[in-house]
Amino acid sequence: MTRQVVASGPDDALPALRAAAPGRVRVVPLPSSGGTAAVQALWEVQFLVLEHQRTDLLPVLGELPALRVVQTLIAGAEWLEPHLPDRVRLSRPAGARDNAVAEWVAAALLGLASGLLPAVREQGLRSWRRTESSELAGTRVVLVGAGSIGRCARAKLTGLGAAVTVVARTARAAVHPVTALHDLVTEADAVVLLVPATAETTGLAGAGLLARMPDGAVLVNAARGPVVDTAALTTEVLSGRLLAVLDVTDPEPLPPDHPLWTAPGCFLSPHIAGATRQGLARAIEAAAGGLARYVGGGS
Incomplete structure (x- = not known):
């Protein structure tokens, strides 16, 4: 079965995710808003990359039947964990920021x-x-x-x-x-x-x-x-x-x-301590690595 991933964040995250498992992964952008339209757009997604700004998508995570991994681009996940079904594994970009x-x-x-x-x-x-x-x-x-x-x-x-x-x-x-x-x-x-x-x-x-x-x-x-x-x-x-x-x-x-x-x-300061260009790049790299391991059958 074709493995799919939805990537969030800046546009340059999408090429990195696509390059992580070329030919075996279809990367689709995140929907512009939550709700019913988001459920439809993410219905087949197994590996989802989220930034903390997309809290509008949190209520629909439990409605996505194929979802198996949520990869964040920040270390803190207290905003996300209450919304994850038991079947979904949380992965964080350790050390990126x-x-x-x-x-x-x-x-x-x-x-x-x-x-x-x-x-x-x-x-x-x-x-x-x-x-x-x-x-x-x-x-x-x-x-x-x-x-x-x-x-x-x-x-x-x-x-x-x-x-x-x-x-x-x-x-x-x-x-x-x-x-x-x-x-x-x-x-x-x-x-x-x-x-x-x-x-x-x-x-x-x-x-x-x-x-x-x-x-x-x-x-x-x-x-x-x-x-x-x-x-x-x-x-x-x-x-x-x-x-x-x-x-x-x-x-x-x-x-x-x-x-x-x-x-x-x-x-x-407006919650910017970890929000450097380099930190984001490392987080995206960690997400791409996580996708590659997932596609390869690893953890």
Whole structure:
């Protein structure tokens, strides 16, 4: 039987997928919208590539009889997993965006320490006002998350001279258990969140944890919005006690009138930490490899 795949994302993903198994795969574009038309368009599809922007297709996944694999182009899949039937295997592009996220974390800390982020905000006001700056070297960073992204971020921050303490769910060599987090943050200049969205990580950076961070410390969130208690963080930032650099929020995006948009101590980016050209290219390459293995009878 002819194996078929539906590819999402940029147009240049389609040639890569077609080249992965030429002659044995018919690659069709994703439908422009969800609903009944999407079910018809995807009826024979076995291998489906999805980006997180196509949430309109999630409700129809359970109605596709031939579907066996869903390949994402991002690592996080909490938005997708509840919609997958038991017969469908989830595949993610492991490592594809690690370097991109790690570079964003380094940029966030460098931008804040150097005064660049505050200066850009002043530029919008046409204000030539200097703020106190410092160097990242010697900064005490507690990095929460010891997966591939966390390891990459640790290497970059250590290379810049920061003293990095890593925390994860369970202790192992050079990694502290999450049960030690409340004690470790008391000496931190920065706390960086790089954990997946799970029931255990929801609200991890809550009022209690934030209250234990030293005055002037910064919370950097490149994980998922719900890992942070937004109300508690807002209180700390508006008081001027803590700073925040956030690539993700809860809700996402924040409502237009939310005070974090204009809080002097908060800097926001629109969930772009992993969205580099190179990261996308690696994710597409991983999807093409997954298709080739599927067509060849592998996992």
